[in-house]
Amino acid sequence: MTSTVHFADLRAGHRENLFKKLLRLLDCAGIDAVVSKADLTAIKIHYGEKGGHAYVRPVFLRRIVDRVKELGGKPFLTDSNTLYPGERKEAVSALTCGIENGFAYAVVGAPLIMCDGLRGHSSRRVAIKGELLKTADIGLEVLEADSLITVSHFKCHELTGFGGAIKNLAMGCSSREGKLEQHSNVAPKVAEDYCNSCAACLKACVHDAISFIEGKARIDADKCVGCGRCITVCEQKAIQIQWNEEAPLVMKKMAEYALGAVQGKAGKQLYVNFITQVSPSCDCYGHSDAPIVPDIGILASTDPVALDQACADLVNQAPGMPGTALQSGLEPGGDKFRGVHPKIDWETTLEHGEKIGLGLRKYTLVPLTPEGSSW
DSSP, X not given: OOEEEEEEOSOOOSSOOHHHHHXXXXXHHXXXXXXXXXXXXXXXXXXXXXXOOOSXXXXXXXXXXXHHHHTTOEEEEEEOOOSSSSTTSSHHHHHHHHHHTTOOHHHHSSOEEETTTTTTOOEEEEEOOOSSOSEEXXXXXXXXXXXXXXEEEOEEETXXXXXXXXXXXXXXXXXXXXXXXXXXXXXXXXXTTTOOOOOHHHHHOSSSOEEEXXXXXXXXXXXXXXXXXXXXXXXXXXXEOOOOSOHHHHHHHHHHHHHHHTTTOTTOEEEEEEEOSXXXXXXXXXXXXXXXXXXXXXXXXXXXXXXXXXXXXXXXXXXXXXXXXXXXXXXXXXXXXXXXXXXOOTHHHHHHHHHTTSOOSOEEEEEXXXXXXXX
């Protein structure tokens, strides 16, 4: 049994530019079956961080938005607040970052809505059939959308080896509490040297887990529920995440959280991955390092596991770019992900995703046939 993954290379010509090619790819992948008339359609993207540039270009999102509208859907672009302090830690900053990175309505033709609310707490716990987790805390706007299109920049990642559709679903659609659950199994800690006794965390905590001892905040781990509110309000960055989960456990939790993100959307989900500017780290940094392989193409599927597997295979089959962060596996067929992050077993996410029923690793790659004699 295999899943179908549709592939379009980046060749273009006067008869068909890349935007039209993207639309054909969406149609071949079955977008008309995913989006119905009047569907509130969430298009999950990554707004990118200030200073970065490798995220999917907004002009491509505009074409996806237009296609959804042609099918009678009502599209909106969505992302979630980050767990860590930074440019996207709450909705005002995150939306401002997204607009400054080109995702304004005037460009993409759709409103931007944070899927987890103002501070990352607009969410709902949903039941999942995971091995590690039985529930997942997912952004409310993703859950309430009628259909979901996940558009991801496929790249390397320092914790999971690669980032694609599954990570965009799991981390990208979860609340701050959900992100913390995937990354850590202990309460945040206070770096006392940074604490200025402002008491913002004390006011924000609704679980009576924070107190002040000798003028410094203290977190009672027994009372802390891991909601992450204190992390958001601490302008001094004194409250810090204890990143104590090992990479394989994070990857397995991610696959299980992806199950939660697609809850109730059987037949109403589509995934699109751009294998362009394959950077050595995730798009959450304020910079984008040189790509480790040449640009490869755009892929689409209704199966996120098969899609990410196909992308990983294409990246590994490509020749590596010398003079980049890629230290080994430069030859075609070499492991590019371990060539950048040698200690990360990147296949764990795919293995666990298949095991819990998120999708299949076996796939049939269907190239998009050239239209006429465009090239």
